Amino acid sequence: MADSRARPAPLAKGGLLGSAADLLSDPLNTLLEGYHAYGGIVRFRIGPPGSPEIHGVSGPAALQHILVSNAANYRKDDRLYDAVRHVVGDSLLTNQDELWTRQKKLIHPLFTARQVNGYVPQMSALVARMAARWRRDAPATVDLHAEMNELTLRVLCAVMFGGEAEEIIQVIADDWPTVGEAVAHRAFSAVRLPDAWPTPRARRLAGARRRLFGACDQLIGARRGRPAGSRAPDLLDLLLKATGADGALSDEEVREQLVVFLVGGYDTTATTLAYAFHHLGSRPGLQRRVKQEAERLPRSGTSLDAAALPDLRYTGMVLKETLRLYPAAPVFGRNAVRADTVAGVHVPAGAQLLISPWVLHRDPGLWPDPGVFDPDRFAHGDDEARHSLAWLPFGAGPRLCIGRHFSLAEATVALATLVREFAFTCDATALTAPTVRPVLMPTSPMIATISPHP
Numbered sequence: 006m007a008d009s010r011a012r013p014a015p016l017a018k019g020g021l022l023g024s025a026a027d028l029l030s031d032p033l034n035t036l037l038e039g040y041h042a043y044g045g046i047v048r049f050r051i052g053p054p055g056s057p058e059i060h061g062v063s064g065p066a067a068l069q070h071i072l073v074s075n076a077a078n079y080r081k082d083d084r085l086y087d088a089v090r091h092v093v094g095d096s097l098l099t100n101q102d103e104l105w106t107r108q109k110k111l112i113h114p115l116f117t118a119r120q121v122n123g124y125v126p127q128m129s130a131l132v133a134r135m136a137a138r139w140r141r142d143a144p145a146t147v148d149l150h151a152e153m154n155e156l157t158l159r160v161l162c163a164v165m166f167g168g169e170a171e172e173i174i175q176v177i178a179d180d181w182p183t184v185g186e187a188v189a190h191r192a193f194s195a196v197r198l199p200d201a202w203p204t205p206r207a208r209r210l211a212g213a214r215r216r217l218f219g220a221c222d223q224l225i226g227a228r229r230g231r232p233a234g235s236r237a238p239d240l241l242d243l244l245l246k247a248t249g250a251d252g253a254l255s256d257e258e259v260r261e262q263l264v265v266f267l268v269g270g271y272d273t274t275a276t277t278l279a280y281a282f283h284h285l286g287s288r289p290g291l292q293r294r295v296k297q298e299a300e301r302l303p304r305s306g307t308s309l310d311a312a313a314l315p316d317l318r319y320t321g322m323v324l325k326e327t328l329r330l331y332p333a334a335p336v337f338g339r340n341a342v343r344a345d346t347v348a349g350v351h352v353p354a355g356a357q358l359l360i361s362p363w364v365l366h367r368d369p370g371l372w373p374d375p376g377v378f379d380p381d382r383f384a385h386g387d388d389e390a391r392h393s394l395a396w397l398p399f400g401a402g403p404r405l406c407i408g409r410h411f412s413l414a415e416a417t418v419a420l421a422t423l424v425r426e427f428a429f430t431c432d433a434t435a436l437t438a439p440t441v442r443p444v445l446m447p448t449s450p451m452i453a454t455i456s457p458h459p
């Protein structure tokens with residue numbers, strides 16, 4: 006409900022272009038500076054006076070209201086999700102109303118904690134394969150982000166496509182960065198050129214989309230004619246088979262979901278793992294604790310069992326702290342349907358909101374010394390004393406991330422297995438500020454020296 010006495014959100018920057026250039030070149034710092042200067046809800050104008058505005062939102066009470074208690078008033082018809090929709094099509098991530106309800110019912114069972122446990126052997130086998138390569142090349146200097154991108158792409162494709170993963174991995178690796186860049190550019194640019202204009206960016210995107218969608222369509226077409234039979238079903242088999250009261254997903258819907266699993270599912274986990282390894286590589290004491298914990302587990306070759314994951318408590322704390330400082334989805338959007346009052350601030354009907362875990366996770370009122378990497382913030386007790394939405398890497402409410410069990414299981418397996426086998430050494434000072442593509446991306450190689458433990 007809108008309260009007539011509520012104040013409007015302060016405007017971060019007036020001037021000729023408002024915050025357009027700042028948001029395009031450095032959205033994370035722009036949002037953080039707006040928060041420090043004006044508080045939890047701040048307006049950013051994208052262009053000259055009269056241009057569209059974005060309300061940057063952080064603060065757990067405001068987010069509880071928007072994402073949970075009054076979620077029905079906040080839709081995904083905002084600039085960021087419009088950009089996702091425009092570039093890769095609709096899916097569980099962007100759909101709303103009946104279509105979202107229907108797809109959620111069909112897809113949710115494929116991502117429960119129990120279902121994800123069934124994917125752990127594949128995750129573990131691919132991590133072991135990476136470890137074998139590292140051992141062959143050791144001691145080696147690697148770019149953690151490039152290595153983790155390769156690992157998480159292989160894991161996701163193995164789970165989605167089983168034995169046919171190889172056919173599509175290269176297409177995704179080559180074309181996905183173009184797609185991500187196009188989403189971020191469209192979301193934050195003051196000027197949106199029509200797709201039909203043959204700019205170099207539009208041509209690159211058209212080519213990337215054609216190859217990516219074509220590769221998915223080919224796999225779907227081939228699989229329709231050749232169901233799983235006696236072989237273990239992969240995610241594509243399960244998607245093709247998933248039926249509810251309203252019937253199955255069409256081929257186009259299946260492709261859209263596959264693409265959104267790529268949007269959500271591989272570079273997010275890769276970024277998380279790269280930052281986790283980087284911090285362990287520059288903090289030997291923390292690395293030792295992860296190693297000791299992993300060494301206490303029963304060994305079966307190099308692979309980890311799903312049943313062991315809950316025992317890896319400290320590894321889980323390292324991942325939680327990584328997702329606090331480097332939330333892989335650092336911003337996501339909503340728009341207000343009706344006028345509302347949020348944490349005492351007037352939010353007009355139609356307002357575009359940019360929700361920022363990046364800013365929330367750096368709030369010194371919630372996280373003392375927010376810039377310090379300290380997994381013990383998540384030790385039992387400390388965690389429960391905080392607002393339940395102080396930590397928001399996976400969102401909250403009805404649109405909570407469907408892939409959270411998947412990415413945490415994968416990241417836990419990778420971190421524990423690789424730290425048990427290798428010593429990581431990184432230069433703490435070598436980290437540059439990340440950017441938004443719209444997933445959080447490092448802007449320079451994340452170099453680590455890795456050597457096998459005796």
Ligand code: HEM
Binds near residue numbers: 109
């Ligand atoms: C570190 C890893 C990940 C992070 C940080 C992350 C973050 C998020 C966030 C913040 C949302 C909610 C957005 C909103 O409310 O607008 C979300 C939704 C979603 N994520 Fe993830 N995600 C991750 C991994 C994954 C994986 C592995 C998958 C699938 C394979 C996935 C698929 C999805 C889907 C389909 C949604 C939409 C759910 C719905 O609206 O019903 N994500 N994710």
